[in-house]
Amino acid sequence: MTAPQKPNSFRNGPDETGHFGMFGGRFVAETLMPNILELEAAYAAAKADPEFERELRAYAKHYVGRPSPLYYAERLTEHVRESAGPDKGAKIYLKRDELNHTGAHKVNNVLGQILLARRMGKKRIIAETGAGQHGVATATLCARFGLECIVYMGAVDVERQKPNVFRMEMLGATVVPCHSGSKTLKDAMNEALRDWVTNVETTFYCIGTVAGPHPYPGMVRDFQCVIGDEVRWQMQEAEGRLPDSLIAAIGGGSNAIGLFHPFLDDESVAIYGVEAAGRGVETGEHAASIAGGKPGVLHGNRTYLLMNDDGQITDAHSISAGLDYPGIGPEHSWLADVGRVTYLSARDDEALAAFQMMSKLEGIIPALEPAHAIAKAVEIAAEQPRDHLMVVNLCGRGDKDIFTVAEHLRGGL
Amino acid sequence: MTARIDARFAKARAEGRAALVTYVMAGDPDPETSLDVLRALPKAGADIVELGLPFTDPMADGPAIQAAGLRALKAGQTTAKTLDLVRRFRAEDADTPVILMGYFNPIYQYGVPRFLADAKAAGVDGMIVVDLPPEEDAELCLPALEAGLAFIRLATPTTDDRRLPAVLANTAGFVYYVSITGITGAATPDFGKVASAVGRIKRHTDLPVVVGFGVKTGAHAAAIAEGADGVVVGSALVATLEASLQDGAATAETVQGVARLVRELAEGVRSAAKTPG
Numbered sequence: 178m179t180a181p182q183k184p185n186s187f188r189n190g191p192d193e194t195g196h197f198g199m200f201g202g203r204f205v206a207e208t209l210m211p212n213i214l215e216l217e218a219a220y221a222a223a224k225a226d227p228e229f230e231r232e233l234r235a236y237a238k239h240y241v242g243r244p245s246p247l248y249y250a251e252r253l254t255e256h257v258r259e260s261a262g263p264d265k266g267a268k269i270y271l272k273r274d275e276l277n278h279t280g281a282h283k284v285n286n287v288l289g290q291i292l293l294a295r296r297m298g299k300k301r302i303i304a305e306t307g308a309g310q311h312g313v314a315t316a317t318l319c320a321r322f323g324l325e326c327i328v329y330m331g332a333v334d335v336e337r338q339k340p341n342v343f344r345m346e347m348l349g350a351t352v353v354p355c356h357s358g359s360k361t362l363k364d365a366m367n368e369a370l371r372d373w374v375t376n377v378e379t380t381f382y383c384i385g386t387v388a389g390p391h392p393y394p395g396m397v398r399d400f401q402c403v404i405g406d407e408v409r410w411q412m413q414e415a416e417g418r419l420p421d422s423l424i425a426a427i428g429g430g431s432n433a434i435g436l437f438h439p440f441l442d443d444e445s446v447a448i449y450g451v452e453a454a455g456r457g458v459e460t461g462e463h464a465a466s467i468a469g470g471k472p473g474v475l476h477g478n479r480t481y482l483l484m485n486d487d488g489q490i491t492d493a494h495s496i497s498a499g500l501d502y503p504g505i506g507p508e509h510s511w512l513a514d515v516g517r518v519t520y521l522s523a524r525d526d527e528a529l530a531a532f533q534m535m536s537k538l539e540g541i542i543p544a545l546e547p548a549h550a551i552a553k554a555v556e557i558a559a560e561q562p563r564d565h566l567m568v569v570n571l572c573g574r575g576d577k578d579i580f581t582v583a584e585h586l587r588g589g590l
Numbered sequence: 591m592t593a594r595i596d597a598r599f600a601k602a603r604a605e606g607r608a609a610l611v612t613y614v615m616a617g618d619p620d621p622e623t624s625l626d627v628l629r630a631l632p633k634a635g636a637d638i639v640e641l642g643l644p645f646t647d648p649m650a651d652g653p654a655i656q657a658a659g660l661r662a663l664k665a666g667q668t669t670a671k672t673l674d675l676v677r678r679f680r681a682e683d684a685d686t687p688v689i690l691m692g693y694f695n696p697i698y699q700y701g702v703p704r705f706l707a708d709a710k711a712a713g714v715d716g717m718i719v720v721d722l723p724p725e726e727d728a729e730l731c732l733p734a735l736e737a738g739l740a741f742i743r744l745a746t747p748t749t750d751d752r753r754l755p756a757v758l759a760n761t762a763g764f765v766y767y768v769s770i771t772g773i774t775g776a777a778t779p780d781f782g783k784v785a786s787a788v789g790r791i792k793r794h795t796d797l798p799v800v801v802g803f804g805v806k807t808g809a810h811a812a813a814i815a816e817g818a819d820g821v822v823v824g825s826a827l828v829a830t831l832e833a834s835l836q837d838g839a840a841t842a843e844t845v846q847g848v849a850r851l852v853r854e855l856a857e858g859v860r861s862a863a864k865t866p867g
């Protein structure tokens with residue numbers, strides 16, 4: 178395969194058929210197609226309506242708590258500098274999206290989609306969830322707006338993310354455990370799609386990441402871009418210039434694209450996405466679709482996927498339920514192929530170490546998802562000069578993960 | 591290109607009845623039993639056979655077909671083995687149309703040009719690929735037509751008159767009307783609504799219209815057969831096969847049980863009072 182040509186802008190995707198280069202598209206059953214076209218039209222109308230933008234901003238400010246701080250992680254920076262070479266050690270900032278209402282970046286997207294569902298007159302909302310953060314955010318906004326909420330969640334994830342299951346139930350949502358396949362996020366998405374096919378007339382499917390059929394990858398990205406847009410002016414305020422590098426963890430990739438997208442055309446900004454390497458990419462037990470997968474078609478889009486030679490999807494593995502998915506958003510696949518974003522991966526043990534380091538150094542217990550980004554951030558920061566400005570997306574807080582971490586560190590709480 | 595398919599619909603029409611289309615999963619529960627099941631279908635009265643291509647993530651299928659696909663994969667089924675199954679069936683039966691039905695990724699990984707050439711050589715007549723709507727015709731539909739294989743499209747209750755021409759544009763062989771908004775093997779359809787939907791599609795095309803999803807018994811088949819050119823039964827056959835297994839392995843009842851249900855369904859389509867036209 179020849180390398181794709183470098184485009185004039187990295188921010189123009191998707192095209193009108195929903196493609197980012199060869200990735201994306203609308204690979205869905207005919208039953209869903211009219212609904213997807215209706216959603217595309219409704220989103221285009223909302224996007225052009227200043228009232229929608231005003232409503233979105235108002236709830237983001239007063240209900241979600243935006244803007245989230247851009248915080249200079251002084252002790253983490255000092256820690257890196259202690260073991261780095263002379264004059265090395267980037268200045269590390271954290272984008273504190275874990276301070277959002279519901280504790281993660283997921284709410285940015287859900288707020289947008291729920292406001293859109295209201296415009297479309299849909300009263301029944303379905304969602305898939307892995308770690309439960311997207312499910313909690315969806316249940317929260319459904320409670321706020323009096324909408325019916327059904328969340329599909331793999332049975333394995335129901336077990337390892339119990340606090341979030343309880344939260345969703347308190348918020349009035351129905352959590353449906355999925356027992357098919359690997360019983361994780363991929364299977365939850367299959368079940369959500371089956372529900373949607375069955376109840377297509379009444380139901381709005383609130384997808385939690387930048388994947389699925391067009392228009393979801395572009396729409397979810399737009400709602401998450403508030404992260405990068407804020408970082409732009411916040412870094413300007415703090416340091417009077419653009420950051421030099423951005424780092425974020427990638428499962429489906431919504432927190433990452435939200436941070437990256439506003440900077441894609443700023444050539445001076447180096448951008449790193451961190452996939453979950455699980456027990457190591459070489460072991461086959463991982464969730465690193467770009468490092469260990471190839472282009473295929475699943476859940477409505479073409480993207481990098483984990484699969485066997487016959488095209489059967491293989492189970493992903495990650496200590497983090499939110500990264501435990503055998504695919505990645507199609508725009509990331511394209512950004513990897515055109516070389517604008519560098520994709521790395523961090524293992525379970527590296528994420529666990531970063532989880533503890535961040536807790537002890539900064540008094541911030543991160544979710545296991547951004548712990549993957551932190552693990553690679555400290556490695557990269559150690560190689561950079563001290564005036565290098567790095568932003569790590571701290572996309573979720575770790576409360577939900579304390580049981581998992583305790584299990585790994587000492588066999589349970 | 592669609593000679594075998596056309597001949598079967600012509601034969602059914604001459605007999606004043608709808609065609610019976612039966613679906614089983616390739617390689618379920620193992621490759622040899624699967625061939626025996628396939629052989630038994632036309633003998634029991636099936637006019638056209640659909641052969642499922644197993645996939646780990648069948649997003650439009652209910653529990654019966656999901657489980658069938660996983661059984662086949664566990665028994666080592668691959669796309670190459672499915673094409674081999676067709677080849678062996680075709681060596682003994684030159685007339686029964688074989689339609690492959692599945693999802694795009696296994697075909698995409700096999701390689702589209704190679705898949706079409708090998709399918710054609712094996713004796714496949716057409717294919718139904720659930721996750722390829724008209725918007726993605728360039729992927730497989732157009733190359734398939736070029737290779738002389740029918741690409742059979744699904745029309746659904748949500749496919750309105752405005753969209754129907756796009757759905758019918760590159761379809762060949764027949765049109766598959768999905769009787770419900772839902773997954774395979776779910777609710778039984780409202781037969782009155784199905785009849786009017788079939789009438790609506792027939793105003794847009796001269797192709798035969800077959801109806802599937804939720805058809806489980808001879809009586810259902812008879813009710814659908816009154817207005818449609820064909821009736822598709824899948825989940826009920828797959829569930830019957832599943833019920834015959836012992837610890838996941840085939841028994842004497844596996845082929846017999848499926849054949850018995852096919853005979854009941856065949857009687858159903860033959861007993862239906864056919865609406866003229």
